[in-house]
Amino acid sequence: MAKLYLLMNPNGLREQIIEIVIRASSEERARELAADEATRLGDQASHWLGPSLTTCEQIPQEGPDEVICVDFNEP
Secondary structure (H helix, E strand, O other): OOEEEEEEOOOOOOOOOOEEEEEEOOHHHHHHHHHHHHHHOOOOOHHHHOOOOOEEEEEOOOOOOOOOOOOOOOO
């Protein structure tokens, strides 16, 4: 069963993905999908694969109505 994961790049710069929410079967797969999306958007992909560079936490699927992720980075 797929789960939701929030991946964060605490050292992200402008025009880089800072946070991304992924639905995947595992953390490893979530990191692979994040790296693929980063490549598609012209961002560096390798840091999404490394737990020492980015965080990845599972988001509970059950809960109240709420905003899950907002990534706002002014140019």
